[in-house]
Amino acid sequence: MDPGLVQNLAVLVLAGFLGFVVISKVPNTLHTPLMSGTNAIHGVVVLAALVVLGLGVEGVFNKVLLVVAIIFGTINVVGGFLVTDRMLAMFKHKPAGGADKEADR
Amino acid sequence: MSWLHDMALINSLYIVAFALFIYGLMQMRGPRTAVAGNWVAAAGMGLAVAATLLIEGMGNWLLIGLGIAIGTVISIPAAYRVKMTAMPQMVALFNGLGGGAIALISWAQFRDTAGYAHEPVHAVIASLFAALVGSISFWGSLVAYAKLQELLPGRPMTLGRAQQPVNLAMIVAAVAAAIVITTGGASGWWMIALLAAAAVVGLIVVLPIGGADMPVVISLLNALTGLSAAAKGIALDNTALIVAGMIVGASGSILTSLMAQAMNRSIPAIIAGGFGGGTTTPSSSG
Incomplete structure (x- = not known):
């Protein structure tokens, strides 16, 4: 078997356990922002689109598919982090009562 | 330099x-x-x-x-x-786009490499897994978005008795297409068949789920997109994708079960609705 693959599988398994540990104890109120935050992190797929398009593909249709993939991935990343920030801003200002304005938007 | x-x-x-x-x-x-x-x-x-x-x-x-x-x-x-109250469907939409991106990348690669010819077998399998799960996540998330945004009725929509057989047939079709592609030199239609079958699975599994259970489903689809990204990372030998994707896959699964617990719902009960295992009755147990 390809030694690179074995290494990658090791990283995969360790990252899986890490993911379990990191999220196992969180307050209920943070569930939705965490879902949104992890959602933004898997926007990392944009890297795959960058690599495949950047290292060259033949054909107009393939290029169109990959540009659309980059657009999708970018929306996932940028939108994901911004939306998470807006959700978390509600926690930040809650004691001062500043969350009302944010909630009305 | x-x-x-x-x-x-x-x-x-x-x-x-x-x-x-x-x-x-x-x-x-x-x-x-x-x-x-x-x-x-x-x-x-x-x-x-x-x-x-x-x-x-x-x-x-x-x-x-x-x-x-x-x-x-x-x-x-x-x-x-986006309004604060509309956040869950926005997350669903962003999540779906991530899954869609993976499906599109895998499709473009398939077309560019003449059906993954000359690619190592593990990369082909990982790419096909990523494409399949990415497509399920894309279409499932679109339904979740449409339901919460009230573009589709929030009530459960099923195919009735056909639900289970259709689900099963689509999963079998997707796996069969994946096997044909792995053997090498498959025509482009096999990849389209795989993506389409996965799309149907994504649609008909999420359509029967009621609006109240949707946040849990979105979290589940989020975890699936993460797994799909990790698989794509294995295929492309890209550590950043593997780590980030797998962390989301694992933490998303935990988060899904925590959310279900907080709502007094069980994940099998929610998903069973999608597979035709009786209608779900949100909040009756809560």
């Missing part, structure tokens, strides 16, 4: 990037540090993108710039204009 394009440097930058993802996520466990944590993770993402653009032989800069520019221009107003 050849050292700038050295894979060792790029992989080191990836290590810094996923360390930032993990640290950011850890900070997001507490309300006080969460805002900063989100930006730490975002910085990690920026670094990962920058490192990727350094890879030797990168080209098509115009198209890359165009894609990033259009994505940014669409997402900023979308993220700021």
Whole structure:
């Protein structure tokens, strides 16, 4: 078997356990922002689109598919982090009562 | 400046990037540090993108710039204009786009390499898994979005008795297509069949689920997109994708079960509705 693959599988398994540990104890109120935050992190797929398009593909249709993939991935990343920030801003200002304005938007 | 394009440097930058993802996520466990944590993770993402653009032989800069520019221009107003109450469906939409991106990348690669000819078997399998799960996530998330946005009725929509057989047939079809593609030199229609069968699964599994259960489903689809990204990372030998994708896959699964617990719902009960295991009755147990 390809030694690179074995290494990658090791990283995969360790990252899986890490993911379990990191999220196992969180307050209920943070569930939705965490879902949104992890959602933004898997926007990392944009890297795959960058690599495949950047290292060259033949054909107009393939290029169109990959540009659309980059657009999708970018929306996932940028939108994901911004939306998470807006959700978390509600926690930040809650004691001062500043969350009302944010909630009305 | 050849050292700038050295894979060792790029992989080191990836290590810094996923360390930032993990640290950011850890900070997001507490309300006080969460805002900063989100930006730490975002910085990690920026670094990962920058490192990727350094890879030797990168080209098509115009198209890359165009894609990033259009994505940014669409997402900023979308993220700021959405009402707080509409956040869950926005997350569903963003999640779906991530899954869709993976499906599209895998499809483009399939077309470009004449059906993954000359690719190592593990890369083909990982890519097909990524495409299948990505497509399920894309279409499932679109349904979740449409239901919460009230573009589709929130009540459960099923195929009735056909639900289970159709589900099963589509899963069998997708796996069969994947096997044909793995044997090599398959025609382009097999890949389209795989993506389409996965699309039908995504649609008919989420359509029967009621609006009240949707946040749990979105979290599940989020975890699936993460797994799909990790698989794509294995196929492309990209550590940043493997780590970030798998962390989301694992933490998303835990989060899904925590959310279900908080709502007094069980995940099997929610998903059973999607597979035709009787209608779900949200909140009756809660």
